[in-house]
Amino acid sequence: MNRSELIIQIIALATLIIACVLVWILTTEVFHVEGDILSVPMDLDSESDLIDRLYRMIPLLCVAMLLSIAFAFYIEEWLSETTWYYRIINQHISILANIPSLIYGILVVCIFLFQVGKFSNFTLVLAIVFLVVPVTIQTTQSAIRGVDLSVREAAYALGANRWQVITDHVFPRAFPKITGGVFTVISRVLAIAVLLIIVCELRTSIIQDVGSYEISSNVFVLISLALLSCVLSSFLQK
Amino acid sequence: MMQHYLETELKALQHQLLKMGGIAETMFRDAVQSVLNRDEELARRVIAVDDTVDKLENDIEARCIQLIARHQPVAFELRYLVMAQKVNRNIERLADKCVSIARRSIELISYPPMPSIVDLPSATQLIQEMVNDAFDALVNRNAELAKKLRERDIKVNETYQQMVDELYLLLSDQPQLIQPGFSLLILFRHLERIGDLAANIGEEVYYLVKGEVIRHTIIEQ
């Protein structure tokens, strides 16, 4: 690992932390105010309401995946691999995609459901974006990189422009892998949805029995450690 | 096809060789005619044509080298190119001999006609046929015809010896003819050499077809 690589990683991590803090502030301070369009508090007693909300997330999910695929094509085909912004974006994606979906789920459940106590649409949107976007981008990227360079060169040598090369050759060849990536993402999302539904039921019964519930600080320590090891692993894999 | 390509090149080479051979044949016929008919103009024409032959020789040689360097031929093609170079050289020497005959012819014309002691027309006829057959053998890749040329060369050598003997007798009788007699002697010698060259070409053609060197081997009768 050379020095410039290290600098890029540190910058990527720093921006990511800043972004997370911003998201935290947004979700806890700004958007949980009652009456806000985005933060209609959920009637936690009704399970069907949660499922209803989850169904409504499906279009968003599709849009997020399509945009991620488009974005992956953009960074792979138009950005040069040597530029610093390509490298930072790449680092972001690899850190985020490295985090297991379970941790996302637990974060959503612990923080937004138990700690904050309010569960808004915005929270769900955010959860989906974090869950879907990095992984889709990463699998699409690897699918694009998997297309043999020689095929591109053959097309370029015939006088095809970048757009023709992508639509005629790169996309058709990468398509099976991209679809594979999409299914991976769908499985992750469904897993989280199941987790949410189960936790929702549990919480209802806990609150009915005990009255209130506090997450122990050990959970946060463990989640922090898990996140840290994810970051480290994505650093060292480079 | 690549082989095909070299084949066309070899055909072109053969064409050039035969063109040169044709010129040499004509030179020989003309040189002999100039001797027999005391035609000085014809003799001068023979001398003039020699430049063309020299140029062709250089061209063919360059072509052979080029083909060897580029295609690194083997088997028949290699033999062909080796043969072509030697035949090329032999034809060029044949043409040189014709020029020498033409020069002697011009000398002889400046003297009064010699009494016709020997049967020059039939002797030259013999050699002419040898030269023709040598080129025929080359075109048709006829090994037998080529091999026979050696036997025919022996006959030419015998005829040459007879002619020299007859000339000797004549000059002993009429010593005043010594000057044209010497030119004639040299002319005979050139004719005999042309027979040798035709036989050489035959040997090369035999090598081309059979891949066997028969030069300097004993001729079975």
Next chain:
Amino acid sequence: MKTQKKAPTLQISGLNVWYGENHILKDLTFDVLPRQVTAFIGPSNSGKTALVRCFNRLNDFTSNFKLTGEIIFNSKDIYSPKTKGSDIAKQIGMVFQHPILFRKSIYENVAYGARLQSIRPSVEQYTIVEECLKKAQLWHEVCDDLQSSPDILSNGQKQRLCVARALAADPELLIFDEPCDQLDATETPKLEAIVLSLKRQYPIIFVTNKRRQAARVSDVAGFLYCGELVEFGQTEQIFTNPKDKRTEDYVTGRLG
């Protein structure tokens, strides 16, 4: 050989190429003339491929590629900021070391070259495909399977299909980059024959690491060694009377 004066197709002057820190090509100057096969020989890593990839701007996709000097192609500067890379590539056909085919039918592979010239599927396009396959001496072998996948073809046939595809794009210069590297002994002469038959219509640049092949097919040859154009001249002269010691060593097989 006729020495009539012909306007050069490519004029290269003072060409220097770097890949990052590596100085790949060092101060090359030469002309490529029409109706001739210009071969580049040299050991591997001597810069042959890097050189020909400058002509159709394929090097643009190599990171840290840097070029100085001038390449004039049909009186246009290939690397002037006004020239579009894909426009240059359209005019230069290239056949690579490996036969690279698209996942399309045999017909569509060839037609792709024509399609990039905005020739839509039509009788005209079909005529072009047929003509190009004939020029690549492949028509009789594939005319019954035009709609099948090129996977059924042998390596040599695939490479000839690549030639047909390059021809369908109506190029003004053809580049062959070690086209026979993956071919067997029976296919190589076929490809060489195609090159020789095409040179009447297109100027051809032929890169090879086989000396004998360069000797057979080319009219003009250049010897590249460690990025230097050691010698450039008539093939006969290179192979019979090389001027430079290194060329002599290479063509006789002592070097590389």
